[in-house]
Each structure stands twice: as structure tokens, then as C-alpha cells.
Amino acid sequence: MSTTPQLQHPVRPPTVKRGASLERKHARFGWVFLAPFAIVFLVFLVLPLVYAFWMSLHTNTLAGGEQFAGLANYVKAFTDERFLSGMVRVAAFAVVFVPLQIGLALVFALILDDIRTRLSRFTRLLIFVPYAIPGVIGALMWGFLYSPSFGPLVTVFEFLNTQAPDLLSRDSIFWSLTNIVTWQWTGYYMIIIYASLQSIDPAIYEAARIDGATKLQTALHIKVPIVASSLVLTVVFSLIGTLQFFTEPQVLAPLAGNAIDAAYTPNLYAYNLAFSYQQFNYASAISFALGLMVFLASIIFLIATRKKSGLR
């Protein structure tokens, strides 16, 4: 068959050839434009993740040195009482945070959507402002407000001739943290829901009004179902954020050392394992284990709400 004359093959029309090379040229330029992002993405996200995963498959004990351990760190993580109790704790936070934040955000968004005065624009900004303050600064500020010996509460309670409650004690820290996080994130979620409300065609409200719907009925039966996909989005954000709870307990820990220990949340635990106890390998495993839990929780929630979320 090697003698088959080449000329008998149909010759491709030159136009097609030129087109293909042009496409290739375009593709090449595409890569050039993509390169800056791709390099940053690879170096600062993919590589560290791969490296961290590789680390998580090894153990490095203080006295024993480093060796390959397979999944031993993961087995250890999922039987580690401190990691699991941290997971239970963030789950408890999620049960409180998520409905509280999204519920408040929805109520604010609905109210602000309904009243349109100059004051409402100002109010919207006020509710959003806490989000604009960096988390660390916010937590530091609340740490001062909560202070049992010189915070403003002390003055108030002195005036009432009673002792101010210790908001940084073991019993109250849960609610103190809840307050900080709700304060910070409600405005952000409100803006997402509010933006979604703004895109609704006013003709629908008109029709509802003609049909005799009250404002409350319009809100509950028209507005909320239409913005359901935004609600799902905000819940997912809130859920992921809560499971990775870190900044606020980390900042308050020095002030509330009795209440917040090194493994208060799984993320805090991973941080302390790596940077306080030099257990980088186990910390990587904890991080991946946490990532897995967050992924599972998000997926389960998205599947459970797939009708509302517009994913299906």
C-alpha cells in the first residue's frame, strides 16, 4: 500500500486550511491571554493544594521524622475527638447562624424593597456597612465592647447597680460570636437578595394588587418564591462560611482563653496544628477533611433545594 499515489487523495480546499490555521492562531493567542491567570492559578492554588495533599499523606512526628503514611492522617482526623467536637460545634453554629442571617437579610430586603424613600437608601447602606469593615477589625471592636472590665456594658450595668454579664465566658461565648457574625454578614446577604428583588417586573405586583393581594401576601407568595434562587445562593455562602469559621474565634481567643481553645473550630484547629504545634502534615489532612465536609454539606443542601435553586 505504500505505493499508493499521494495525488489520488482529495486535496483539501485551501480556504479550509487557512481557516484551521487561523483558528490555531486564535487558540494560541487565547493561551497567551490566559497565561497570566493560568500561572497565578497554578502557582497559588493548584500547586499548594497538590502539595498540601501530598503532605497530608505523610506523617511527621516530633521524635520520629517524616514517613509516608497513606490515609492514616485521615483515619486519625475522623477519630480525633477534638476535630469532631469542632465539627459538631460549627454544625451548631450553622443551625443558628444560617437561618438567623438569611432570615434577617430577607426581612430587611423585603422591607427596603417596599419603601422607597431617601431614608431607605441610607438604611440600606447602614445595614451593609458592617460587611465593609474587615472581619478582624470587627472582631477586635466587639472584643472591646464585650470586655467585662472596661467595655461600655460595664458603665451601663454600673448605672443599674448590678454586675455586667461576662460575655466572654464559656457559657455566653456562643451567643457573643453569633452576634458578631450576624452583625457582619446580614447586610451582605441582604444586598444579594435585594438586588434580586429589584429585577422583578413591577407588572406582577400590579396584577397581584388587582387580584386583591395584601402586601404581606405579595411578599410571601410572589417575592420570596421568585428570589428563591438567591436565597439558596446566600444559604450556601453562609453554610460554607460557618463551617470554616475562623477569624472571630481566633481574634477573641486571647480575651476569652477559658472559652475558646485551640480546637474551637476545625479551621482554628488546623491553623494551630500547623503553626503552633509544627504538625503540618496532620494539619493538611484536617484541612482536606474539613474541605470534604464543607463540600458534602454544600452538595447535600444544593440537591435538597434543587427545585428552588433553579439548578434543575
Next chain:
Amino acid sequence: MIKRKALLAAGMTTALAAALVGCTNNNGGSGGGGGSGASKSNCTNDIKVKDVPVVTYWGWLPDTAETVDNFNESNDDVQVCWSNAGQGGDEYTKLSTSLESKSGAPDIVQIEYDWLNSFLIQGGLVDMTEHGIEDYKDNFTEGAWRDVSSGDGVYAVPVDLGPVGMWYRADIFEENGIAIPTTWDEYAAAAEQLNTATGGAVKIGNFAPNGAGQHYAFLDQAGAVPFEFDNGNPTEITINHNDDATKTVYEYWLDLVDRGLVGTDQAWTPEFSTALASGKYATAVYPVWYNAHIPDFEDPEAGAVWRAAPIPQWDAANPVQVNWGGSTLAVTTQASDAALATKVAAELYNTEERQKLGVEKGGLFLAMPEMIESDYFKDLEYEFFGGQKFNGEFFAQAAIDYEGVMFSPFSQYYYDESQRLLSEAIEGNMTAAEAADELQKSLETYATEQGFTLN
């Protein structure tokens, strides 16, 4: 909260980036000296003499800028490039990450005594006996020397010490007609008297759940030896944290807590400083370096009269002196010229001029008998304390008499666990003895997990 995931990744990334950048430097010419990763271009100070080896140094002492300048001016064969990588924990986090990533650590690093073993076990510190440190041994107090030694090795050069004394409000004691306690029994009795005399408004002091450094000194004073660790035999450790001496100390303080005679503020918080400043506490059993802190929070108009006294003793006939804090200069295993770095670390404070800079600019209580036994040092008058010459009165002798202690090779874990369990005990969830037993159990489990053999 959304981006928290990034944090650990960011730490790892930094380490990785440092590793990528550092690789090119690792085999740099050794003749040039200098750090492999801690860049020489990052000096806070100016290098006075060009074209000689440069040694990089991380430190945070208040006198470091002046001391390093003086060193560079008076040495023309080596220069120090100094930068501040944060105080205490901040620096340790960076150092630990640099050691883990095998790059980025400076040649010389300031480390507090109780943290040396933690970095030793990470393989981060050079044994200075291989570089002639023994020649300098007589420059330092015996206790400090023991604190930087492990087995046959010496892993740091002592800089300063923190002999513990008792800072007290002379005005409060005088108003209530109470004598200054010299033993722990008297201290408890004075606490009771203060409580009665002031209707509970003044407590004698504070037992901080996170006061690990202080507690360790208390344990040492009572004769406890919580850890025995020798770097010559680094896979073995002795943990003895629930013996009678430890329980005695815990029981003593938790009893005072129970009776409402001492507070339980976290150390190093505004709460504690405010309480001290407002006269809620009559004493602070703190090291000599606390003299620099008290004027910071004390209102000079308030009329508080602060003085220093020796630490109360268990047995007045056999006084035991203890130390809390102070720091050292260690040479990291990433130093490109460990011998040179050792020499610089040993000689940074070896002239009278630089020692005086340390004392006057840094408020240092140097671990050098030559300095602390000098008339200059003993006669220093502290204005805020009514001109009291407490160095000469007792701190200098306390530092000489201090015999040294052994520290754990996992300080952070130990401190976190001790805080957690003491908090439980303070809140009444367990007794002092149970807290000691639990701590012992926790430490043994951790040590075993970390590959140590328990002796």
C-alpha cells in the same frame, strides 16, 4: 468568613513560594556568609562596612537597633543585618514555617528559653559546641547556661533573664496595716487580711489560666521537674506533671481562687492591666522585666506606690530563686556559616558599651554576671519605684542563685493544654489534683503520638 479556606492554603503557599525562591540561594557562595533565605536586602539597619560577610538576625528587643549599629561600627570583618520578625509567637510561627520549608530562616534568631527545645526537636538549631561556644561559658550565669544546654550540646547564647520577684502596692499594704509577705503562707494570710480589711475590693493577686510561664516558675520553685528531655537522646522524654510538688502549687493557687482571694484574669489582656492599675490587685508576682510594664498602665496621678520585693518562699530557710522569661540567640541550621554566626551571637553583648545599651535602651536584665554584679547595675535607681535599687537589693542575687530548669520540646501544646485544664479547675469542673492528673495524661498521649518513648 467565605475566604477563610484560603488561610491555611496561604500559609502553605508562602512556604512553597519561599521554597521556590529559596532554592536558588541555597548553594550560594559560603564565603559571602549571610542567610540563605532571610534576604540581606531586608535589613532594618544600615550595613556600615561593605564587602564583608553579613549575618542575618531576627530579634525584637527594644535595644536591638542601637546594639546592632554599635556592633557593626566596632567590627570590620563581619556585619549584622537585623530585622524584626515579630515578638514571641509571631516570630516563632515564621521561624517554624521557614524551618519546615527548609528555607527563609535567618542565621541568628532570638528565642525565649522555654521555646528552645521546640525548635531543637524540629532540627532547627545548631549545636554551638561544635563552633567554640564553650570559650564563652564564663560570661553567663550558671542557670542561664543550663537553660540553653541540652545533653552535651549548647543550642543558644543567653541574652537576658527574668528573675522573679513580687511587685506590690506599698500604699495598699500600708493603709491596711499588712506586712509584706515573704513566704507563701504569709502571702495567703495577707490575702485573707486584705479581703477582710477592704470588704473584698482588693485581691492580693491574679492566677491567670494562661499564665504558663509564671506557673512553670512556681512549679520549679516547689521542686517539681515536669519535663526531662535531652537532645542527645531526642526520642525519649520523662513527663512528671502530677507529682506532689505540682499538686501542692496547683492546690495552693486554686484554693486562693476558690476563696475569692485572687482573681483569674487572662494574662496580657487589658483586663489584667486595668485591674492592676485600679488597685484591684495588691501584688503581681512577676519577673524583673515587669518594671518596664507597670508605668505603661499606671496613672502617675493616681498616687499608686509600687515597690519590688523578693518572691515569697515555701521554706524561708531554704529560698529557691526562679526565672520567667528572658531570651537567647540561637543559630539556625539554615545559617550558611554557622561558626561565624555563633561567634556573632556570643559577642553581640560582649562589650560594656553594648551591655549598657541593653540595660538602658532595652531594659534588659542580662544573663551576664560581669554586668549584673557590677556596681553600675546594682546602683541603678528606678524613678517610678521611688528610686528603689531593686537590682542590687535582690534581683541580681536571685539571677545568680537561679539554677536553671528543663523545658518541654512541645511548649505550645503544653501551654494550651495547661490553660484548658486550669480553666476547667478554676470554673470548678475539676479539682487541682485532677487537673494535674489530666494534664499528665494528655501530655503522655501527645508525646507517644509524637513518637517519643516515655521514661
